[in-house]
Amino acid sequence: MRYDARAMPERYIVVGGGLAGLMTVIKLAEAGKHVDVFSIVPVKRSHSVCAQGGINGAVNTKGEGDHPDIHVKDTLKGGDFLAEQPPVRGMCHAAPQIIYLLDRMGVPFNRTSEGLLDFRRFGGTLHHRTAFAGASTGQQLLYALDEQVRRYESEGLVRKFEYWEYLSFIKDEQGACRGIAAIDLRTMQIEAFAADAVCLATGGPGIVYGRSTNSTINTGSANGRSYMDGAIYANAEFVQVHPTAIPGEDKHRLMSESARGEGGRVWVPKQKGDKRLGREIPENERWYFLEEKYPKYGNLVPRDVGSREIFSVVKDLGMGVGGEDVVYLDVTHIPAATLDRKLGGIMEIYEKFQGVDPRKNPMKIFPAVHYSMGGLWVDYEADGKNDLVPGSPRQQSTNIPGLYATGECDYAYHGANRLGANSLLSCIYAGMIGGPAMISHARNAAPKKGDVPASLLQGAKGQWAERFDKIYKMEGPENPYLIGQQMGELMVKVSTVVKKNPELDDAVVKIQEMKERWKKCSVLDTGRTLNQSATYLNQLWNMLEIAHLNLVASRLRDESRGSHYKPEFVLPKPKTSRPQDDKEFMAAWKARNDKWLKNSMGKWTSQGPSVLFQDLQSLKNPILAPEPRHYD
Amino acid sequence: MTEKVVVRIERSHPHRWEEFHVERRPNANVISVLMQIQRNPLTADGQRTSPPSWDAACLEEVCGSCTMNVNGRVRQACSALIDHLEQPITLSPMKKFPLVRDLAVDRQKMFDALKRVRAWIPIDGTYDLGPGPRQAPEDQEINYVLSTCMTCGCCLEVCPQVGESAAFIGAAAISQTRLFNNHPTGRMNASERLRALMPEGGVADCGKAANCVQACPKNIPLTSSIAEMARQTTRQALRDWFFHDESKGSVITVA
Known part of the structure; x- marks a missing residue:
């Protein structure tokens, strides 16, 4: 026009x-x-x-x-x-x-x-x-x-x-x-x-x-x-609560859905309160609860569904990582070069603000208010x-x-x-x-x-x-x-x-x-x-x-x-x-x-x-x- | 680990230093400490004071707002984690920009510099004209890094050539020139941008101290950008001199 x-x-x-x-x-x-x-x-x-x-x-x-x-x-x-x-x-x-x-x-x-x-x-x-x-x-x-x-x-x-x-x-x-x-x-x-x-x-x-x-x-x-x-x-x-954010003292920093779009997986240890580091927990002792419950969409269910599931695993079942209000978001199985090319910005945010390399360690995340x-x-x-x-x-x-x-x-x-x-x-x-x-x-x-x-x-x-x-x-x-x-x-x-x-x-x-x-x-x-x-x-x-x-x-x-x-x-x-x-x-x-x-x-x-x-x-x-x- | 965070802040209106002691919290950073002070603005010796003023927005180191000197080093306050800082922590505003108040400064000159170098792709319009030019992934990767510049001002703050009176445009705008000259469409107007870098205060004013590249929080290869723009500007100056064609503003290819 x-x-x-x-x-x-x-x-x-x-x-x-x-x-x-x-x-x-x-x-x-x-x-x-x-x-x-x-x-x-x-x-x-x-x-x-x-x-x-x-x-x-x-x-x-x-x-x-x-x-x-x-x-x-x-x-x-x-x-x-x-x-x-x-x-x-x-x-x-x-x-x-x-x-x-x-x-x-x-x-x-x-x-x-x-x-x-x-x-x-x-x-x-x-x-x-x-x-x-x-x-x-x-x-x-x-x-x-x-x-x-x-x-x-x-x-x-x-x-x-x-x-x-x-x-x-x-x-x-x-x-x-x-x-x-x-x-x-x-x-x-x-x-x-x-x-x-x-x-x-x-x-x-x-x-x-x-x-x-x-x-x-x-x-x-x-x-x-x-x-x-x-x-x-x-x-x-x-008001949307995003499933994956890094809990913080001044704000909760978003961990983009793209981490899951590129293959990131959400899980908690099967054993309640497991004190081992995430990377030390063997595959068969991890509960990939989103993939189990939603075989078709897996980790890529819509955000309201994802947040509710994480919330319930932590609050209702008490299965948060180490007994805390967090679950794992894991991208360690993806090659580091791919992560840097496609997810560089958020890898950097996690590393900078948590002092932990997310390419080697599963990230600790929890839902946070995100969008109206x-x-x-x-x-x-x-x-x-x-x-x-x-x-x-x-x-x-x-x-x-x-x-x-x-x-x-x-x-x-x-x-x-x-x-x-x-x-x-x-x-x-x-x-x-x-x-x-x-x-x-x-x-x-x-x-x-x-x-x-x-x-x-x-x-x-x-x-x-x-x-x-x-x-x-x-x-x-x-x-x-x-x-x-x-x-x-x-x-x-x-x-x-x-x-x-x-x-x-x-x-x-x-x-x-x-x-x-x-x-x-x-x-x-x-x-x-x-x-x-x-x-x-x-x-x-x-x-x-x-x-x-x-x-x-x-x-x-x-x-x-x-x-x-x-x-x-x-x-x-x-x-x-x-x-x-x-x-x-x-x-x-x-x-x-x-x-x-x-x-x-x-x-x-x-x-x-x-x-x-x-x-x-x-x-x-x-x-x-x-x-x-x-x-x- | 001490129980308290001790922070000394350079205040203005009138100029003074104030010390604050706040409770130490896990995962705290300079912004969360400033927020604690807002909720209880008492100095270490119990005097009521106004909460310090500062700029902030994203708190994820992508907007550039909260740049200040933390323990004498210019950086974003949001990513300055208390656990990694020596105490007492000193906070002072950037010194190469006009002070507004306390920790807030006016960085308008950086945005003006982007205007001067015409840091944009002159598209024909927002109509449906199909996709843009194809680009190799390698070129995209170079341009992406250049394009993460958030105009925070760290590179200007540490540059010996930048001062209140000195005219040097600074690394950020020069690197943006490289970004647009490196884009298949932006390249069509490369000569305009290069000519903007020729006069006093342009790329030739760089003193090669290379502090900028050390200070950049986004690891942008600023010294490479300056070197590349110096080369392109020289080539452009020679073309302009041989062909006396400044008025047209178009690139003349030298065989």
Whole structure:
């Protein structure tokens, strides 16, 4: 499609400079539009750098008969059908050309001997579908987009506001988004910026869980604040716990699924509490529990399944390595040269942070919070054939006119559980359709950026200046970082792999107590240069709001689906190898789906989160009828 | 093993050194210790102070944010494990960049340098134009290593040619030039990048101290990159001199 590049003085704002934000910027700049990108860190340091394993696309270069439609099915089934289907299909069909685009941008993807892109296996699929650049694919993809944006920056189309933090969107009397308020983290200066459309690409809220695989910058603060200001936050209860991470004091470091994609095996010693070193335990004394239980997918079951199995082996059976909360992830049977070529980045991380060579010793790992499937609700527009309408202003639009969301901060592509190597893809795809949608919105919207009344901007700026003045004066006995740590511990305990209603009820009360304690905090620092405590206090409140919503939505969803697992509400196993052959099971499964195959729509109120369960639009005319999810 | 971690931090606003004692935890690193200080910002002699400011993001040594001098050596704080550090541990900001506050500095000049050398592949557009050029696995392996540069600034911090007033662009940007000139598409614009390395502050300003390659946390062969770019720049300068064709910015092949 073509855009009219005879630029009016339109201006667009993108908040966040990870893969989704930068792809949104590129689509806007490519159409000749002026874009301001706001980021709390130089965009090259965004959290996308942490993605390791790769990016999915059914390019089918391995003679396996792979096809984008199979990718669609794997993705929908992986997410237990809790995703609107047309955007998922759009994404999977665009995937091969997205990988080719990245290849043209210079991403150093691993190659076959013929010089073609190489692909490896990942979880939740039986095909080699994942393109990769060593084991730091996210870093390499982010750098490629960063370079393209730098090119636009040097041409004057893009202005970067790095070390600026989003505070809120600015709403006019009609409830439309007309710009943002932001703070310069170095000078603590607060400003308001008008725009024709705003896109949030602010990532996930991993830090709500304290220690996770996420970067310290992933507070979800922007998402939480936007939810408080009226944006719907959907499926907050769906947070992915990655099966394999190195437990750490400051964070849990991811051990990519690609370790298993390249043949890594998960096991524990058959003898409880065995004190021998992993490499000294003979083959016949090892229990490869994933391979035993899931002969077809083995170590490459989807992440929610993998995490639950590891959790159960450790917590229920007490069979963690040496009696601790860890299991082995073993790649020692793979030649060291292959490991260095295909998994170099993560081998280095394990060696550097654990001081043990994973080429010679099985790695000790445990599940850790990793990714938020839920996020800001966004719309889509599809035609009768379920194809997305190109350039429709509804793509990636939140319920606030003029406010868009792309990347992990949106809720759209992964349903109840994300498949590995689909996140880089969803970030880039959302940006590719979100940018043009913003342009269409700006073209159609009656009032333009130039019409934003000065009073609206001044009002927002003044309101935030007042809020920060109050924060600078906080002198209570509580330490905000301590509350943040306790919030994280609470969330990990009650709202990760296994959820129980009485615990969730207690946790809601505790979060409300933390909100009260927030008011009794000390600002710790009254400086006006890079005052990180003051900005943390603002972030912490927004994190508490997301935690609160997560707990309420988790409490209300009385079923097990994907990452959301309540032992009290699990369907009995089907008695036949194909679940469809067990009529009794199918009746129970259908009853459950009729009741719960719905998006939880979180709306902020001053009394606490209001959560409504709403039917999926696309299930009226689905691309694929939902079916029981099994990987045996 | 001592029970406490003793850490001395160079603070700004106003300039001072502060000492902190925190409980020693298993697997601790400099960042986890800074986090402990945030939760209880008391100096060793019991004085209340503000938590030190520092930059951090990934904590896996892939984003480059938390670079600082740890016991006098520039590195990422996240991978500086307490068990491997001599105590008292001293933390100070990088000295070759403008100070923002405490341990945080402004590395904008590194990103500006990437602009100067046009460190990108000038693609025609994001439309569906099919796959990129085929590449041998050996070339990919070289480029991958060059492409892991996270613009952390270690190579500039240890370079005697880099200073607040000196103009030297530094190893990172020169190595990025090599990366793009080594890509089949990027090569088409090689001469533009090389010309950016010719003026004062360019590749010729390297004093060959070779500290950069020692300091690089990603083991990027920075001295080879500098040598290779010096060769390519000389060749380019000769071509430009013989053919007086600077204005066109295209490569002229010398038979």
